[in-house]
Amino acid sequence: xxxxxxxxxxxxxxxxxxxxxxxxxxxxxxxxxxxxxxxxxxxxxxxxxxxxxxxxxxxxxxxxxxxxxxxxxxxxxxxxxxxxxxxxxxxxxxxxxxxxxxxxxxxxxxxxxxxxxxxxxxxxxxxxxxxxxxxxxxxxxxxxxxxxxxxxxxxxxxxxxxxxxxxxxxxxxxxxxxxxxxxxxxxxxxxxxxxxxxxxxxxxxxxxxxxxxxxxxxxxxxxxxxxxxxxxxxxxxxxxxxxxxxxxxxxxxxxxxxxxxxxxxxxxxxxxxxxxxxxxxxxxxxxxxxxxxxxxxxxxxxxxxxx
Amino acid sequence: xxxxxxxxxxxxxxxxxxxxxxxxxxxxxxxxxxxxxxxxxxxxxxxxxxxxxxxxxxxxxxxxxxxxxxxxxxxxxxxxxxxxxxxxxxxxxxxxxxxxxxxxxxxxxxxxxxxxxxxxxxxxxxxxxxxxxxxxxxxxxxxxxxxxxxxxxxxxxxxxxxxxxxxxxxxxxxxxxxxxxxxxxxxxxxxxxxxxxxxxxxxxxxxxxxxxxxxxxxxxxxxxxxxxxxxxxxxxxxxxxxxxxxxxxxxxxxxxxxxxxxxxxxxxxxxxxxxxxxxxxxxxxxxxxxxxxxxxxxxxxxxxxxxxxxxxx
Amino acid sequence: xxxxxxxxxxxxxxxxxxxxxxxxxxxxxxxxxxxxxxxxxxxxxxxxxxxxxxxxxxxxxxxxxxxxxxxxxxxxxxxxxxxxxxxxxxxxxxxxxxxxxxxxxxxxxxxxxxxxxxxxxxxxxxxxxxxxxxxxxxxxxxxxxxxxxxxxxxxxxxxxxxxxxxxxxxxxxxxxxxxxxxxxxxxxxxxxxxxxxxxxxxxxxxxxxxxxxxxxxxxxxxxxxxxxxxxxxxxxxxxxxxxxxxxxxxxxxxxxxxxxxxxx
Numbered sequence: 008x009x010x011x012x013x014x015x016x017x018x019x020x021x022x023x024x025x026x027x028x029x030x031x032x033x034x035x036x037x038x039x040x041x042x043x044x045x046x047x048x049x050x051x052x053x054x055x056x057x058x059x060x061x062x063x064x065x066x067x068x069x070x071x072x073x074x075x076x077x078x079x080x081x082x083x084x085x086x087x088x089x090x091x092x093x094x095x096x097x098x099x100x101x102x103x104x105x106x107x108x109x110x111x112x113x114x115x116x117x118x119x120x121x122x123x124x125x126x127x128x129x130x131x132x133x134x135x136x137x138x139x140x141x142x143x144x145x146x147x148x149x150x151x152x153x154x155x156x157x158x159x160x161x162x163x164x165x166x167x168x169x170x171x172x173x174x175x176x177x178x179x180x181x182x183x184x185x186x187x188x189x190x191x192x193x194x195x196x197x198x199x200x201x202x203x204x205x206x207x208x209x210x211x212x213x214x215x216x217x218x219x220x221x222x223x224x225x226x227x228x229x230x231x232x233x234x235x236x237x238x239x240x241x242x243x244x245x246x247x248x249x250x251x252x253x254x255x256x257x258x259x260x261x262x263x264x265x266x267x268x269x270x271x272x273x274x275x276x277x278x279x280x281x282x283x284x285x286x287x288x289x290x291x292x293x294x295x296x297x298x299x300x301x302x303x304x305x306x307x308x309x310x311x312x313x314x
Numbered sequence: 315x316x317x318x319x320x321x322x323x324x325x326x327x328x329x330x331x332x333x334x335x336x337x338x339x340x341x342x343x344x345x346x347x348x349x350x351x352x353x354x355x356x357x358x359x360x361x362x363x364x365x366x367x368x369x370x371x372x373x374x375x376x377x378x379x380x381x382x383x384x385x386x387x388x389x390x391x392x393x394x395x396x397x398x399x400x401x402x403x404x405x406x407x408x409x410x411x412x413x414x415x416x417x418x419x420x421x422x423x424x425x426x427x428x429x430x431x432x433x434x435x436x437x438x439x440x441x442x443x444x445x446x447x448x449x450x451x452x453x454x455x456x457x458x459x460x461x462x463x464x465x466x467x468x469x470x471x472x473x474x475x476x477x478x479x480x481x482x483x484x485x486x487x488x489x490x491x492x493x494x495x496x497x498x499x500x501x502x503x504x505x506x507x508x509x510x511x512x513x514x515x516x517x518x519x520x521x522x523x524x525x526x527x528x529x530x531x532x533x534x535x536x537x538x539x540x541x542x543x544x545x546x547x548x549x550x551x552x553x554x555x556x557x558x559x560x561x562x563x564x565x566x567x568x569x570x571x572x573x574x575x576x577x578x579x580x581x582x583x584x585x586x587x588x589x590x591x592x593x594x595x596x597x598x599x600x601x602x603x604x605x606x607x608x609x610x611x612x613x614x615x616x617x618x619x620x621x622x623x624x625x626x627x
Numbered sequence: 628x629x630x631x632x633x634x635x636x637x638x639x640x641x642x643x644x645x646x647x648x649x650x651x652x653x654x655x656x657x658x659x660x661x662x663x664x665x666x667x668x669x670x671x672x673x674x675x676x677x678x679x680x681x682x683x684x685x686x687x688x689x690x691x692x693x694x695x696x697x698x699x700x701x702x703x704x705x706x707x708x709x710x711x712x713x714x715x716x717x718x719x720x721x722x723x724x725x726x727x728x729x730x731x732x733x734x735x736x737x738x739x740x741x742x743x744x745x746x747x748x749x750x751x752x753x754x755x756x757x758x759x760x761x762x763x764x765x766x767x768x769x770x771x772x773x774x775x776x777x778x779x780x781x782x783x784x785x786x787x788x789x790x791x792x793x794x795x796x797x798x799x800x801x802x803x804x805x806x807x808x809x810x811x812x813x814x815x816x817x818x819x820x821x822x823x824x825x826x827x828x829x830x831x832x833x834x835x836x837x838x839x840x841x842x843x844x845x846x847x848x849x850x851x852x853x854x855x856x857x858x859x860x861x862x863x864x865x866x867x868x869x870x871x872x873x874x875x876x877x878x879x880x881x882x883x884x885x886x887x888x889x890x891x
Binding site: 368371372373374375391392394395397398399400401404405406407409410418419421422423424463466467470476 | 633636637640641644647648651652714715716717718719720721722723724725726887889890
């Protein structure tokens with residue numbers, strides 16, 4: 008029995024030590040070899056090949072690729088990436104596997120079209136995706152909404168947007184909102200109200216948390232843009248009336264008959280530069296604002312930027 | 315009506331990759347087994363005993379020939395209800411217990427449910443497995459499996475049983491029990507056909523035997539008839555302590571044990587021996603014919619067959 | 628009819644013994660792995676978007692039911708006959724009034740029955756996971772039963788094929804054949820399209836192959852019912868008929884081969 012115990016002891020010690028040693032060596036080897044960002048590789052990129060490879064279990068594959076697309080975008084977005092090369096292929100594969108996965112089209116609408124770092128900057132691919140969605144889901148009016156949204160928001164093609172909303176309004180059981188938007192496009196394309204209506208609709212109908220969050224940020228930005236524009240006009244009017252710039256925001260506010268200092272949606276008061284420019288106090292809090300930004304403003308990189 | 319009539323059954327296997335080389339496992343066999351007898355089918359390993367049994371069971375299909383079992387065509391499925399089979403080195407579903415196996419086989423043999431329970435109990439008792447009936451067969455020793463095999467063969471009370479090497483794997487006690495069982499079956503009017511390469515068993519049990527070698531039948535008949543074909547010897551015992559010269563001259567082999575002498579002489583030397591003993595005034599105790607054993611007959615037959623064939627094993 | 632009754636009872640006994648063998652072979656332990664998989668997924672899925680939780684659970688659950696079952700069908704099926712021949716357990720069975728074809732049919736029903744029971748327990752798991760993520764049942768959930776029925780029909784086809792291969796081939800080769808046919812079966816539609824475009828001999832070959840190979844594409848409705856699309860009654864009927872005819876074909880083949888086989 009003694010030899011057996013000895014063997015057991017030696018073998019166990021050998022096992023633990025060699026496990027530790029091999030793990031250590033592997034760790035060192037990893038540091039030597041060049042790092043390839045794991046998420047930038049798509050081994051199979053053809054939707055048709057992947058469909059064959061899934062042996063009929065398309066639905067589950069679609070869910071897997073969808074999850075991957077969401078995580079891919081979320082991760083890179085968190086680090087303010089400047090490119091999202093895989094987003095379009097991943098969404099295309101997802102929708103090819105399951106053309107009825109509507110949330111994927113919505114995701115493409117919100118994040119394929121806009122420019123980096125907020126999106127992939129590929130509005131044409133977003134349009135392709137949505138047209139494919141409309142083809143495979145002819146009874147779905149929401150996809151027409153999404154398509155029109157892309158034309159409006161990213162391409163500023165109000166005519167096409169109006170046409171799309173019009174097409175969509177003919178779908179049975181279409182939301183009357185589509186007809187409203189078609190009309191709105193025709194007359195008030197460039198107005199804040201239109202944009203607000205669209206972003207509100209997106210927020211209410213979105214299934215995905217990231218899409219909702221994105222919509223909220225846009226609505227906040229609209230609010231700020233409107234505020235800044237209004238205040239800027241007030242400054243101009245003040246100048247026309249008094250021949251000088253207001254001494255402070257407070258003076259401007261009282262002159263306009265506003266109760267208290269004008270504040271942004273976060274409760275921070277707007278500020279006015281000595282040159283009479285209205286600015287947002289913390290521009291980083293409003294990533295989509297187009298007005299009230301200090302000259303030469305660049306969003307502060309919070310983390311090491313991803314290429 | 316004979317229990318078994320084998321009418322020219324033969325089996326040739328095609329071996330080799332392209333199945334071109336024929337291998338004759340069984341030459342055309344003609345054999346009859348009478349009702350109610352214990353028939354021994356003897357031969358060395360590879361002689362064709364198992365092939366014959368598998369042909370009769372329908373496990374293997376003959377190249378030519380046919381057979382009749384209990385008066386019916388051997389392929390008739392109904393015949394199977396009347397026969398039992400114990401294969402060589404049997405193997406059974408090892409996830410079942412002995413009881414479950416017999417129960418299942420009873421179901422397959424068509425034993426009605428009411429009788430089944432009784433028969434299973436009875437058979438388990440008969441083969442000495444009642445105490446382990448709830449144990450899974452995977453835990454059984456070779457001898458125990460052999461007993462289960464015998465049990466399943468007799469479970470449905472068949473008229474005719476086929477045993478392939480029934481003594482294999484059994485200790486002397488077990489072999490005795492199987493021999494007793496076979497005699498018991500005969501006493502119940504059943505026919506037993508069993509193959510073996512152990513000649514002593516055949517000698518004690520069988521009414522008739524057949525000898526097969528290299529797929530060919532070498533001899534059939536009653537044990538005595540077969541053995542008497544070879545010249546008989548006689549054993550003579552008398553009082554004495556020495557072997558007289560005149561007896562030595564007869565060329566007998568003598569053994570002295572205590573105050574007795576034993577000598578084996580040829581049958582035709584009997585008279586000469588008695589005269590010699592009288593002349594020497596030696597007291598005769600016994601004269602007994604010594605039957606040649608089946609083994610001698612066997613070896614003789616096979617040796618002769620080999621010399622005729624001109625080949626070695 | 629006495630003879631017919633005994634035939635049916637013998638098949639029933641063989642079937643129930645096959646089921647018993649599968650259970651004692653601990654096949655039902657796969658349910659534990661299945662339960663763990665589904666529970667883990669149901670909990671994780673809560674972290675993805677709302678609305679598609681249900682989609683993921685249905686897709687994952689039914690795919691797992693299908694895959695687990697096909698693996699079991701193949702792994703048990705390939706040994707059903709060949710193991711008995713190799714281990715010679717068949718000798719004492721066939722020395723009884725059991726026809727060789729009854730043996731094949733009995734084994735088939737035993738294996739199919741095992742899978743039906745297994746699927747039943749898995750179905751409970753899927754519905755439980757669904758309830759966990761959705762906190763309610765909707766009428767459309769009844770469609771899951773249709774998907775499960777189609778999966779069972781797939782099992783029937785796979786069992787019959789595994790049995791066919793088992794009747795003449797070793798377990799390893801049978802496994803390869805069976806898995807290959809399953810894979811090719813998911814491309815069967817492409818094969819038919821190819822046959823339509825090909826000419827001459829390759830057209831005959833492709834057409835023959837396309838109809839000989841099991842076509843599973845019509846049986847996979849998992850994606851549709853996950854989106855609550857209804858399934859046509861006509862499809863249910865036709866799939867049932869296809870599965871029955873195909874299984875009958877494979878079993879007939881198995882019987883033909885097995886009836887002629889010398890058992891070494």
